[in-house]
Every structure is written in C-alpha cells, then in structure tokens.
Amino acid sequence: MSLGVVVVAHVPEMAAGFAKLLQNVAPTVAITAAGGNSVGSVGTSMDQIERAFKENQATELLVFYDFGSARRNIELAAAFGDKNIYIYDAAFTEGAYTAATLLQAGQDRAAINADIQRLIIK
C-alpha cells in the first residue's frame, strides 16, 4: 500500500499549477490533479477525476477539493475505481500541502489525519 495525493479544482490551470507546487515541495510523493469540467471550463468532471485516480501511482489516495460541488464527482469516481479513496473536507491548499509534505517526510495517514484536523473547515 502506498499513499498519494490528488487535488481537484474547478479550473484546469488551478489544479495543474497547484500540483506543480506540491510536487516541488514533495518530489517523491505521487501527486495528480483534475481540474475543470469535461470540456475544460469551470467545474469538475467525474471522468477527469477518475483519470487522476488512475494516473496516480499510489494505491491509497488522499483527495482534496476546492469547493463543495467537486465532492460529489469525487465520490462517484471513487465508486468506479479499485483504489482506497479518502476525501478530506479540509482547507484546499493548506490541507493538500500539509498532506504532501507529511508524506514526503515519511508520515502515515494517522499522523496526517491528526495534523489536518485543524484545517477541517468544510
């Protein structure tokens, strides 16, 4: 079992840019992103999220999203895949950053969950 991070945002550039930032601070952590709806406009897409789940080399994924409406698509994508998906209702940027840096430091999911409690704002 390995842990990775997936970020889901309503705009493609936002998701891709954030994944780039996370990869910069957590170079050996598996990080993938899904952004925008199925035609790349503002929104999210179950297909894009499924792709980000598949592309991620980890088998357990910690998923962070920008706004509420993304959550439903994440849940749907999770139901179709065979990976363990953990959705975090945390501050998007701060939560994913915390998870990525703790994974980079070799921490497990219990440690991440404990640290991230302060960022649960949704």
Add this chain to the structure above:
Amino acid sequence: MSLGVVVVAHVPEMAAGFAKLLQNVAPTVAITAAGGNSVGSVGTSMDQIERAFKENQATELLVFYDFGSARRNIELAAAFGDKNIYIYDAAFTEGAYTAATLLQAGQDRAAINADIQRLIIK
C-alpha cells in the same frame, strides 16, 4: 472607496486560474492575481504583487495568499502603494471565495470579516 480582491499564489497558473474562477462567481468584483516569483517560477514576487495591486480597480484590497512566505512580499508591496491593503490569514481558496461572493452580494468589509473568522487557519 471600493473593495477588491487580490489572490497571491506560488505558481502563476494557480493564481491566474483561481482569479478566473472567482471572476466567474463574482463577475462585477475587481479581482487581480499575482503568482510565481520574478521569473515565473515557484515563489512569489513583490513586483508581481505590486502590479496586481495597481491593476485592481478597487482602492481597498482584501488579499489572500497560499502560503506563509507570500505574506512578507505582500507586506512589502503594501508599503509601497497608496491603497488600503488588508491581508487575510485565512484558508486561501475558501477565504478568497467567501470574500468575492460576499462582495458580489453587496456586503461590506465588516460582514466579510465576521464571516471569514471561521476560515482563519494560519
């Protein structure tokens, strides 16, 4: 006096993509973005932030940033300009989204401050 929103992120695409999302939900609010360091790599830049302050058509700016190291550059840029700058130590995406949508709904800064308290996590 008019209120606007500025978002500051460590990656240019992230800042620009987020500003696009905010403008989508708050079409008549003045929103500008600064992302990346002076050469467009991961980081922030006082010059980029100053530009975002100047380009914003509002005279009072509510500023949101992704991570701590951005704050110092925001403070420096604020010191050089003639606008009133209010830096929010809030969850980046959720805080700026809340501010933009409340401004769009005609709320003032006191109302925004009250609502955003729950998002102060830095």
